[in-house]
Amino acid sequence: MNWKIPLFDLDIGEEEKNAVLDVLSNGWLTMGRRTAEFESLFREKTGARHAYAVASGTAALHLACSTAGFKKGDEVICPGLTFVATAHAIRYTGARAVFTESRGSTDLNIDPGDIEQKISERTKGVLILHYAGFPCDMAEITTVCKRHGLVLIEDCAHSLFSSYRGEKMCGRYGLCGCFSFFSNKNMTTGEGGMIITDDDDAAESIRLMRSHGMTSLTMDRHEGRAVGYDVVTPGYNYRIDEMRAALGMAQLRKLDERLARRREVYTYYRSRLKNLPVELPFEAQLQRRDTVGIHIFPVLLPRGCKRDQVMAQLRSRGVQTSIHYPPVHFFKEFKNEATRLPVTEDLVERELTLPFYPSLTEKEIDYVVECVAGALKS
Ligand SMILES: *Cc1c(COP(=O)(O)O)cnc(C)c1O
Secondary structure (H helix, E strand, C coil), X not given: CCCCECCCCCCCCHHHHHHHHHHHHHCCCECCHXXXXXXXXXXXXXXXXXXXXXXXXXXXXXHHHHHCCCCCCCEEEEECCCCHHHHHHHHHCCCEEEEECEEECCEEEECHHHHHHHCCCCEEEEEEECHHHCCCCHHHHHHHHHHHCCEEEEECCCCCCCEECCCEECCCCCCEEEEECECCCCCCCECCEEEEECCHHHHHHHHHHHECCECCCHHHHHCCCCCXXXXXXXCCECCCEHHHHHHHHHHHHHHHHHHHHHXXXXXXXXXXXXXXXXXXXXXXXXXXXXXXXXXXEEEECCCCCCHHHHHHHHHHCCECCECXXXXXXXXXXXXXXXXXXXXXXXXXXXXXXXXXXXXXXXXXXXXXXXHHHHHHHC
């Protein structure tokens, strides 16, 4: 479709094109020097001790859950309001995902109180999502995890460079933080991801599992650092390649400026939507002075409003919208879980995601807001 205003917009310039072409001329395509540079810059930006680039955000989440030691018979608490990959990563290890409530219409993130409610003698960990880039309540969540001896993992697919109270980056509160560079994320490599940790043992296990559990890489042997290899753990092929790492470097260099622009777009949007009968979540995060790397723009429509019709009207005026997310516990795959999450279910019935990207102009935002106002009136 030819949208007047799409949901998101790619931001690929000459730097990215040149970076990829340079790799293609250079003769080394699989994980090598550029990947190491990409990881090093990511460590510098996040302050993490270790960072490993991987094939996707889902691969990062799987490595995190494996490193945490989740296994069959265990339960891991995660939000019902997330992308299905969060729950899949838990399932890959054989553990069961226990879906947990969002706080409510002012904060779509996981409810620390409900985390505590959902803990059983089988619970081994908590996997949280910082929805839309707005940090979860890390003071409460880390306290609950400590009190019950649970491993915390952070799905940071939305929260690249967000930090709770402007103190520490999201992804550094838990054992591991998992990032996605999928095409529509705040920075992209097409497909790709990153996993960070401050724990040396976790880092070693992630490094091995990323590449078949092998003790040396093709690059190490090519450069004479190793002759053979041993295999010390059942690993995967979750490697990234040099084209993506180069693309990622170029995107990462622009990211601070792009995130600042996202905040400006968000602030303007928020001011323009204030007088409409929609709810705007995450006031608490703004009050708390979290630094936010905002990924999407969710609004909550009034109860009883027909979202399909609102979306159809916006579509007819060239405005693309979406829903984040159909709740995981509603999918056929998870039907045996038989969970009810009344708060989450109310939120996902009303949630509407508006177009949001750094290059949106005030005029375009005004147009979207006018279309939303029109759709709500009729
Ligand atoms: C995008 C996303 C993922 C998965 O990332 P991929 O890179 O597509 O594997 C996981 N969790 C959430 C919340 C996401 O938005």
